[in-house]
Amino acid sequence: MPSLRELQADIARAVLLGEPEAAAVHVMADGIAAEQRLALYQGNVRAALTTALRLTFPAVERLVGVEFFTMAAARCLRAHPPCSAWLDQYGAAFPGFLGAMPECATLPYLADVARFEHALSVAAHAPDEPALDLAALAAVPPSRHAALRFRAHPSVTLLRCDAPVDAIADAALADDADALAAIDPCAGPVHLVVHRGAEGVVTERIDAMDYCFLDRLFGGATLAALLEAAGADAAGLLAHQFITGRIAGFSEADP
Amino acid sequence: MHRRSLATATLATALGLAFAGIAPAQAQMDKSSMDPKAQTAQRMTQEKLEKCFGIAARGKNDCAQGAQSCAGHATMDRDPASFVLVPAGACGKIAGGSLKGA
Numbered sequence: 001m002p003s004l005r006e007l008q009a010d011i012a013r014a015v016l017l018g019e020p021e022a023a024a025v026h027v028m029a030d031g032i033a034a035e036q037r038l039a040l041y042q043g044n045v046r047a048a049l050t051t052a053l054r055l056t057f058p059a060v061e062r063l064v065g066v067e068f069f070t071m072a073a074a075r076c077l078r079a080h081p082p083c084s085a086w087l088d089q090y091g092a093a094f095p096g097f098l099g100a101m102p103e104c105a106t107l108p109y110l111a112d113v114a115r116f117e118h119a120l121s122v123a124a125h126a127p128d129e130p131a132l133d134l135a136a137l138a139a140v141p142p143s144r145h146a147a148l149r150f151r152a153h154p155s156v157t158l159l160r161c162d163a164p165v166d167a168i169a170d171a172a173l174a175d176d177a178d179a180l181a182a183i184d185p186c187a188g189p190v191h192l193v194v195h196r197g198a199e200g201v202v203t204e205r206i207d208a209m210d211y212c213f214l215d216r217l218f219g220g221a222t223l224a225a226l227l228e229a230a231g232a233d234a235a236g237l238l239a240h241q242f243i244t245g246r247i248a249g250f251s252e253a254d255p
Numbered sequence: 256m257h258r259r260s261l262a263t264a265t266l267a268t269a270l271g272l273a274f275a276g277i278a279p280a281q282a283q284m285d286k287s288s289m290d291p292k293a294q295t296a297q298r299m300t301q302e303k304l305e306k307c308f309g310i311a312a313r314g315k316n317d318c319a320q321g322a323q324s325c326a327g328h329a330t331m332d333r334d335p336a337s338f339v340l341v342p343a344g345a346c347g348k349i350a351g352g353s354l355k356g357a
Contacts, residue, residue, distance in 0.1 A: 110342070175345065185349060227261050235264075
């Protein structure tokens with residue numbers, strides 16, 4: 001008699017890896033062979049997880065085609081089985097997996113398009129947080145301003161991609177051949193900030209300098225450290241983050 | 256002291272702008288709000304519901320419902336290693352997007 005843990009591990013091998021032998025021993029045949037019964041569950045699980053990836057990465061699917069996407073999803077499932085029953089969370093490993101696939105070496109922008117789509121998904125599904133309390137921030141005594149640190153809203157992702165992934169995703173989803181033909185994947189990096197605001201998920205292109213500022217801001221740098229290398233309009237940039245809801249809170253690190 | 260006063264001045268300005276709700280446009284906002292990507296994002300926002308296996312809420316956990324159970328099996332169960340596939344979608348339309356031998 002196996003322990004529950006052993007049985008669960010055997011079932012996981014059957015449905016995630018397609019290795020039903022160990023689990024089949026514990027399945028009653030009753031007209032249908034044990035392996036066939038398990039294969040039904042395997043097919044269901046793989047179909048559900050593949051569709052989950054398809055819904056999170058629609059532009060990637062358009063770019064590589066349905067057949068290739070399905071194959072890539074099946075391989076990714078073996079290498080990175082889900083670690084949560086929440087399907088919206090599945091797929092964090094997919095961009096990196098695509099980037100490492102030899103078949104994708106001719107599409108250097110593909111992994112970054114996937115990273116961008118994953119950021120959209122994270123933004124859509126991130127938990128709600130109360131808005132930044134501006135009055136509380138205004139009440140912080142000036143002597144503590146330099147040590148203030150800000151906390152990004154959980155929906156925020158900052159991306160730096162070598163190709164214009166937002167334009168590529170747009171064109172692929174619109175199936176716009178002219179727009180796709182006009183894209184230069186080597187045009188230089190784009191810097192994007194993705195978050196969920198009052199009107200839903202928003203993507204904004206920013207310049208390299210603002211990217212550096214936001215990278216340190218969302219990374220929890222102190223206000224004094226932020227301003228050491230900030231551009232002329234640090235105040236405007238900071239206010240923009242407050243207004244858009246990308247900053248969810250603040251803390252006073254060292255009084 | 257300079258660091259301290261700079262922090263205070265910057266924060267005061269930022270708060271002033273934020274209270275007034277008129278932060279200068281730091282960058283061009285994503286142009287159209289109804290492009291396909293935005294629609295995808297919108298859909299994902301609408302789908303923001305509790306989901307887990309066995310509970311058929313709207314959204315991804317619906318995937319396994321319906322025709323998948325048996326019909327899906329035949330196509331899903333091919334051994335990925337047993338056939339060779341190359342990306343063959345819209346990527347072919349991106350000029351210079353396919354860097355040979357990269």
